[in-house]
Structure formats: structure tokens, C-alpha cells
Amino acid sequence: MELLFEVSEQVFITLWHVLPWLAGLGVAFALLSRLSPCNKGRPWWHKRGLYTDLFYWIFASLFMRYMRIWVTVLFTMWIFHIVDGQRIADFYLHGHGPVAAVPLWLQAVLYLVIADFLLYWSHRIFHRGFLWKYHAIHHASRDVEWISAARFHPVNLALGTVAVDVTALLAGVSPDIFLFVGPFNIITSCMVHANLDWTFGPFARIFVSPVFHRWHHAMEVRDVNFASTFSLWDWMFGTYHMPEGVLPQGYGIDDTAMPEGLMPQLVYPLLQKA
Ligand SMILES: [Zn+2]
Ligand SMILES: [Zn+2]
Secondary structure, eight states: OHHHHHHHHHHHHHHHHHHHHHHHHHHHHHHHHHHSOSSOSOOGGGOTTHHHHHHHHHHHHHHHHHHHHHHHHHHHHHHTOOOOHHHHHHHHBTBOHHHHTSOHHHHHHHHHHHHHHHHHHHHHHHTSGGGHHHHHHHHOOSSOOGGGGGOOOHHHHIIIIIHHHHHHHHHTOOGGGHHHHHHHHHHHHHHHHSSOOOOOGGGTTTSOOHHHHHHHHBSSOOSOOOOSSOTHHHHHHTOOOOOTTOOOOOBOOSOTTOOOSHHHHHHHHHHSOO
């Protein structure tokens, strides 16, 4: 009973934080997608799998918060031999070691570049072998919209964003950078999934645009455009795909057995053979 109360409380707190974001982003992308859509058709609130997307926002936010804290605490006990809760909190308050001495803005910039490089490779690995079945959930959206940005299996989150963030904290990066990096990541990941025809013109080979990431979700091509923020990585490592004057049309995966809904999707990869 107490556990149920605790979980409900955490879900409520998460909703309290997430809902204003969803409301703001929902209005912004409704207007922008109306002005310059990539694909004509339904508005985002009529997309297929809308409720699945919504539940992922709550689930992924909760999961990542706890996972980040617990993995960081475990590694702190192991590497730095600090076991007291308050001492661990103080140790990370504004970062530690030589990295914390670097100006905050530079820490934020370095984090964005290095984390994006690591996430590029993590993403590439998730497109292969047994890991694909966990990542396929992100690709299962048939209507790619800003709200699809949170659709990730916990295995994908743990070996992607969470692993990178924990590594940064262990290296000494100040958690203060997340006051800027957090909102930046939410806005950019929603923007690249939004139904927009933006290509970023001359900057297409540097920054990930909505069209660039929609090609990553397109049915007609596979294993291109893996970067999250800097398309530079794809350009450097030969996975860049931005055909001139063409826009991606159909999205999704071949697997017709992929279920809809949060819980069935979380279980689905576990039931499949490697
Ligand atoms: Zn992918
Ligand atoms: Zn995506």
C-alpha cells in the first residue's frame, strides 16, 4: 500500500514537471507544423499512437531520474569510496576535480559535443544485433511527431543518455550545466522529431534538422543519420543522408507484430529471440 502511494506520488510530481513542457511544445509545434510541414496530413494530436507517446514521457522521465541517481551513487561508492548520502550529494553539488574548474559555459559546450559523439555511436550499436529489438520501439511510430521524442525502451535509455550523463558526473562535470543542457536537449529532440520541412540549409552538415532526423525514421532508407544534435558525425563517418529536393514520406518498421501501448512495448523485446 505504501509503495503504491509512493509510486503515485512520484508519477504526480513527474506529471507536474512534464505537463507544462508538453503544453508549451504542443502549442509551438502545432503552429510551426501548420506553417511549414514536412508531410501533409493530420495534426500531431491526431497522430497514431498518441497515448503511447504520452505515457513514454512520464515513464522515461521517471526512469531516467532514478536510474541517473542510483547508478551515480553506486559508482561513487565503488570508485570514490564515499558511502554517506549527504557526502555524496555534497561531492557532486558543483562538480569535482579539474573538470569542475573549467568555466561552466565551456563545460556545457564540451558536454554537448562529447555526449553527442558518444550517443552517435551508442545509437549505431543499437541498430545492430540483439540491441535492435529494444531500439525498434523508437522506430515503431508511423507518424513521427515532436511528441514521439520520448519513445525509448529503458534498456535504450540506460545504455544511451543515462550512461553518458553518469559518466559526465563521475568525470567531475558540474550538474549545474543541466539547467541549460536539460531544456536544450528537450527542445532539440522534440524539434528534430517535429513534422517540419526545415533542413537548416548551409548548416545541414553541422546541425541535425527535422528533415535529417525524419530520414532516420523513414521506411525507404535504413541506417542513416544517427546523430542527435550534430549531423557532423554522420558526415564524418559516412552515414549522412540528405537527398536534394526530396522529403521523406513513410515511417515505421517492418515488424507488424510490434504492439501499441507502453507496457506491451516494454515487454515485447524481452519475449523475442536474439
Ligand atoms: Zn535509430
Ligand atoms: Zn527519433
